[in-house]
Amino acid sequence: xxxxxxxxxxxxxxxxxxxxxxxxxxxxxxxxxxxxxxxxxxxxxxxxxxxxxxxxxxxxxxxxxxxxxxxxxxxxxxxxxxxxxxxxxxxxxxxxxxxxxxxxxxxxxxxxxxxxxxxxxxxxxxxxxxxxxxxxxxxxxxxxxxxxxxxxxxxxxxxxxxxxxxxxxxxxxxxxxxxxxxxxxxxxxxxxxxxxxxxxxxxxxxxxxxxxxxxxxxxxxxx
Numbered sequence: 051x052x053x054x055x056x057x058x059x060x061x062x063x064x065x066x067x068x069x070x071x072x073x074x075x076x077x078x079x080x081x082x083x084x085x086x087x088x089x090x091x092x093x094x095x096x097x098x099x100x101x102x103x104x105x106x107x108x109x110x111x112x113x114x115x116x117x118x119x120x121x122x123x124x125x126x127x128x129x130x131x132x133x134x135x136x137x138x139x140x141x142x143x144x145x146x147x148x149x150x151x152x153x154x155x156x157x158x159x160x161x162x163x164x165x166x167x168x169x170x171x172x173x174x175x176x177x178x179x180x181x182x183x184x185x186x187x188x189x190x191x192x193x194x195x196x197x198x199x200x201x202x203x204x205x206x207x208x209x210x211x212x213x214x215x216x217x218x219x220x221x222x223x224x225x226x227x228x229x230x231x232x233x234x235x236x237x238x239x240x241x242x243x244x245x246x247x248x249x250x251x252x253x254x255x256x257x258x259x260x261x262x263x264x265x266x267x268x269x270x271x272x273x
Contacts, residue, residue, distance in 0.1 A: 065267045066212045068219040073264055079212075080201060081222035086111075086194045087171075093117045096166040098141075100156070100188075101125065102149055102177065104132045106168040109193035123159070125152045128259065147258035148241060149175020157184045171195035174217050174241055198222035208232040211267040214252075215260060217245040234270050236263050 066079045086109050093116050101107055102125040110117055118138045124130035126147040133140050142159055144152040153176065160181065165188040167178060172195065181188045196218040203226055206212070210230075214220050215238045224247070235252035237243045238260070246252055253270070255262045 064207050064210050064271060065264065066206060066210055067260070067264070068212065068214060068223060071260060073260070076264060079204065079206070079223075081199050081226060082196050082218050083199050084108075084194055085197050087192065089113070089191065089193050091116070091166070091191055093120060093166075096120060096164045096189075098123060098160055098163040098165040100165060100167040100177070101129050101133065102152065102167075102173075102175070103170065104129055105170065105194050107132045107136060110168065121163075123156060125149065126258065147239060149173075149177045150180060153177040153180035156181065157186065160186045160188075163187065165189070166191055168193055172218075174245070196222075198225050203227065206230070206233070209271075210234070211236060211270050213260070213263045213267055214238065214242055214246065215263065217242055220245045234267075236267050236270070238263055 063075045063077050066077045067073065068079050068081050070078055070080055084105050091113060097120060099117060099120050099122045101122060118136055120139060121141040122133050122138045123142045124133055124140060125144045127143060130140055130143045144155055165186060167188055167190045169190055169192060171192050178188060178190060199222065206227065208230060209232045211234045213236045229250060235246065235250065237246060237252050237254050239258040240254060243252060243254055253266060255266050
């Protein structure tokens with residue numbers, strides 16, 4: 051269990067978040083890293099861009115000034131916030147943070163558009179097949195990949211609550227760590243849950259956001 055000093059008070063933290071987002075009294079357990087790939091994109095061919103991850107937006111750093119005036123479609127509020135920070139032309143934000151649901155929401159919005167999906171090397175939704183089946187003219191551009199981290203392992207306390215925010219978190223965690231029967235798992239959504247070991251118990255956050263996962267993790271600690 052990690053002891054954290056904040057404002058001269060001593061806190062005991064037993065919640066582990068499997069990424070590098072900083073939240074008060076939460077332990078970051080970095081099990082994966084993002085590798086950005088070299089890219090060259092002719093954005094003049096497209097009039098719509100799809101983003102399902104903040105990493106996709108960051109991957110366009112070398113293309114600054116070339117894409118921001120193209121209509122952008124974000125899977126969720128957090129992704130849309132990053133797009134707005136880049137002063138992009140945000141047109142639509144998905145309602146559920148689920149890739150398949152997002153695809154169905156996009157169908158009436160993307161008719162007769164040339165669409166580019168900025169994505170990772172490995173994706174888990176059927177977004178592209180759904181849109182293609184609906185006769186949407188969509189292409190994919192892989193701009194980054196998720197790699198399991200080779201950083202030194204840390205000791206995870208018994209009775210820990212561990213937050214899994216993506217299938218990659220699950221894959222990389224279980225490559226490095228063994229599951230203790232005292233652990234509790236909080237999963238960000240149903241897609242992530244479908245990749246979790248079927249023999250282990252978990253709870254799904256009522257809202258697909260990190261803050262909601264943290265709130266649920268705190269409730270579990272107090273039970």
